[in-house]
Amino acid sequence: MEILFNKIEKIVKKKLSSSPRCHDWEHTQRVIHNAELIMEYEKTADKSVVRLGALLHDIARADEIAIKGKQCHAVRGSELADKILENERIDEVLRGKIVNCVKKHRFRSTLMPETIEEKIVYDADKLDSVGAVGIGRAFLFAGRTGAKVHNTEEAALKSESYSEEDTAFREYLVKLRYIPDRMLTDAGREIAKKRVHYMAGFFEKLNREIFTDDE
Numbered sequence: 311m312e313i314l315f316n317k318i319e320k321i322v323k324k325k326l327s328s329s330p331r332c333h334d335w336e337h338t339q340r341v342i343h344n345a346e347l348i349m350e351y352e353k354t355a356d357k358s359v360v361r362l363g364a365l366l367h368d369i370a371r372a373d374e375i376a377i378k379g380k381q382c383h384a385v386r387g388s389e390l391a392d393k394i395l396e397n398e399r400i401d402e403v404l405r406g407k408i409v410n411c412v413k414k415h416r417f418r419s420t421l422m423p424e425t426i427e428e429k430i431v432y433d434a435d436k437l438d439s440v441g442a443v444g445i446g447r448a449f450l451f452a453g454r455t456g457a458k459v460h461n462t463e464e465a466a467l468k469s470e471s472y473s474e475e476d477t478a479f480r481e482y483l484v485k486l487r488y489i490p491d492r493m494l495t496d497a498g499r500e501i502a503k504k505r506v507h508y509m510a511g512f513f514e515k516l517n518r519e520i521f522t523d524d525e
């Protein structure tokens with residue numbers, strides 16, 4: 311299985327070379343790492359399915375942007391993953407399990423993960439949005455869309471996403487702090503809670519530095 315993983319890793323790496331930095335190859339590497347963290351607790355999961363699902367989950371990210379969002383990257387990615395795995399002569403049952411991890415990984419999708427492997431890939435992906443990495447990615451994304459460094463909670467909640475008044479703080483307030491509630495595995499939820507707690511402390515400090523005399 312390791313030979314197959316390494317072979318597919320090369321294909322994914324190449325596909326993600328034109329993907330925005332928030333969803334680049336390093337994001338995929340962190341998702342694989344997060345999935346491995348969750349699997350230390352979720353012992354019944356099929357590790358090969360999870361690792362290959364995590365590896366392939368964002369393979370169509372750059373395609374989704376190229377076609378201006380006309381097709382969801384999870385759906386397109388699952389079709390692509392199916393072809394890649396078929397080329398490698400992976401049997402239909404195993405292929406289906408991996409492909410479904412890719413198809414159901416998206417936060418906004420109505421297709422919800424059902425198997426433990428699908429849930430782990432979903433949670434592992436969300437974990438990359440919280441904690442210290444989540445802070446880094448939120449600012450990276452805000453910078454890419456022309457948003458500013460910071461604003462008050464009131465202004466952040468009034469601002470629109472992708473507007474000049476948008477901030478990483480708005481993304482935290484409206485979405486990221488609620489990620490633990492959306493997690494599907496117990497281990498994923500516990501890790502997410504710790505990471506969100508860290509983010510809360512960071513934004514409190516940022517507010518103190520900018521809006522008060524306190525350190």
Ligand SMILES: [Fe+2]
Nearest residue numbers: 367368415416
């Ligand atoms: Fe994705």
Ligand SMILES: [Fe+2]
Nearest residue numbers: 337367368435
């Ligand atoms: Fe992702």
